[in-house]
Amino acid sequence: MKTFKLVIAGGGSTYTPGIVKSLLVQKDRFKLNELVLYDNNAERQEAVGVIVRHVVEMFDPELKLTLTTDPEVAMTDADFIFAQMRVGLYAMREQDEKIPLKYGVVGQETCGPGGLAYGLRTIYPMVELIDYCEKYAKPTYWIVNYSNPAAIVAKATFRLRPKARILNICDMPVAIERNMAEILECDRHDLEVDYFGLNHFGWFTKVRLNGEDVTEKLKSYVAEHGYMPQNAKSDVLHSDPSWLHTYENAKNICSAFHDYLPNTYMQYYLLGDEVVKSSDPNHTRANEVMEGREKRIFDAVADYRAGKDVDLTKFFGGVHGEFIVDVAMSLAFDLRKRYLVMVENNGAVENLPSDAMVEVPAYITDRGPEPVRVGEIPTFYKGLIEQQEAVEKLIVDAAVEHSYEKALMAFTLSKTVPSLLVAKKILDDMIVANKAYWPELH
Template sequence: MKLTVIGGGGVRSPFLAKSIACHADKIDLTEVCFLDIDENHLNTYGKIAKHVFKFLKPEIKFTLTTDKLSALSNADYVITTIRVGGENGRVQDELIALKHKVLGQETTGVGGFAMASRSIPAILEYCKLIEQVSSPNAILFNFTNPSGLVTEAIIKSGFNRQVFGICDAPTEFIREVARMIDCSYDELSMDCYGLNHLSWFPTFQRKNQDVTLQILSDPRLYEQTSMKYFEPELTRLLNDQFSNEYLYFYFYSDVALQAILLSEQTRGQQIKEINDRMFTKLKQMDAEVDIDKNIDNAFAVFYSHYLERENSYMKSESAKDKSIQKPLISFKEFLAVPDDSGYAGVAVDIIQALKGEQERRVIVSVKNEGALDFLYDDDVVEISCLASKKGIKPVHYKDIPDTQKNLISKVKEYERLAVDAILHQDKQKAIKALMVHPLVNSYSIAKSLIEDYELFPNTK
């Protein structure tokens, strides 16, 4: 079985390579290909990913390529993780939003729309190629942000393969809670409903025993997990349901905006500066001594800069440090640390379940199909699903609190309009999409934003 990663030259490629390698036997992989159109990045981050994979799974063929056709030919599984426009695009998205005094976070509101307007056309071109040259039963796992919006666009474009949107925020929250209560990740599960980066987690189970109240009453919840961005009183107002960390941008939008305006750099500028510095050092090292011959030192440069990114996550928006500060480790230590079902874990769970090995519960973005009765069946939602050889079925949730229901409905209206606007290059629908989004909520601002982003310039 062949797995192809579109965007294999990204900064997170070494982690994705490790996760795939650790789970390769579970899904009978014989070939892995990392594809990227940026040869420089592929020959830098992709090289590190190649060494990670070859140390862990030397018997499996692993290739790096810029050739889309060869990469996708006969692929059984495809992961998309691309950033069209690179870090420069992200920075511009943020700065234009801030000019209008609205949040430009890359996956929510206008920042997410700008990113989607670049991501969706590029992804759909890959989808056409997948239909032409990949396996007839190929499965697409979309990691490209904004994941839910991109996944909905893929489905509504008429793509005739299975597609699932994957985000690591819910699974990362499970890992944080598992560490907090000192249990293994596999022992703990939670319910999830909503949209990508706009979801709630109403219950937790440990070995099929409900532990929701135990976790809610633990003061460490607001110190050692992403719930640190919220106050206990807010959780009570939300019917004692745990919040996806990205809901911070909705319930603390004024605080986040003010913090960003007072910060020396936006998050995009910060990431760009770190990545530029890291890439320069790695390229200089590669020129002096090939990365292939100096992987330990190359990984040290890579990982130290990566930690700088990770350990400063959400700091400029919330003025709070990350709950768990990751330590610096060597290449050998990185390889030795057990994989915690990270980036590829959910995809592997889905593949195993579809093969009929055992039913699994996963959190993915899929068509609603009645799971949330206040949304349309063809809306894409982020929700707990039961995966088996019969397919993937979303869990149906009733009695959703009105506050959650209203916000989900409002943002879903934006998502429908946004997908339609991007698929049909419709400027008026783009303006309407931003106008109804809670983080813009203004016709005049929405119209000005679309003009400043220079989106759909050839339409009225």
């Protein structure tokens, strides 16, 4: 059986144990000879590594596990690199969310000004990762990227390293599909969706359950309830308050615009005033995560190290891990499985620019994605996407040219920002907050 060396870049992420479990339960079909956790934060990675070692002991005790901060050690002869970097960690995410809210603008980590700030932090670390892979990894390497904001990362890496073997993906559509499956009381894997848009900016046009079109049934449900299942035992109902609000808020879009089912992130662009009104500028989603998942996992590790009886298996799960492994297996074995991924448009959506990085269904082969042709899209959706695509292009221009003006254009053009003057205040505050991370803007 062919075996693979796989690296998780951002090994200190609290999502890492779930990804590792998803990998190892597939060991009879996707066998690893070495698993590497690679991070620039050794202390954090070592803490998460406590749980990862537990996963390995349970599911594949013979597997070689390496934890390193050395890119040469990590990438040498690697077949797959799963990238899930969070540059600046949650302290910077908090700034991404709170600075815009100070000016009455949506504060979110991947959408609006927060997403642009995060993008400027992430572009060059991703380019650096690609360069390490080009230098040390096997020539046939694949980077499967989860690092956010994925739309900006995809656009920047395609521009700066066009020959890189990188596939940008996002688990948000899959999480919505999970909710759809709970609403329909079926298995998520029995659903097939059609979709178009940019990452965190798109719409489901068709949903089929074992070949049967259930789109209208879902539209009627979502227009009344959002993406919230009515099953009282649903795991979704136990999510954080901000996610409950996000899933429920889809009803306001779906009941107004009847063509398609929205990605939940469309709330930040179409319901920005409502989102700001319901946000606490002093306690954002970043605080929820730091006080919730982050605290739970690192407290559990501390207790485990202290010899206490701790159930580490509760940190093993998640659709996040399942999806990235499914995509990697399709790349590894030329399975031609159909997933939503980010690709250069090149006519996939006929009336969008050819160089837009769109999110559409594609068949994943060992040579990369083969996108499904979507055809033309209606004026309303085309207009929204072209505006957001221009924002993303401008922020990549700003990073490459070190241009303050291009950054200001991007902030001003964002649908979440009401005016140039507000955009400038947010940008100037973001420059101060991101001094250690952004390229210098002139």
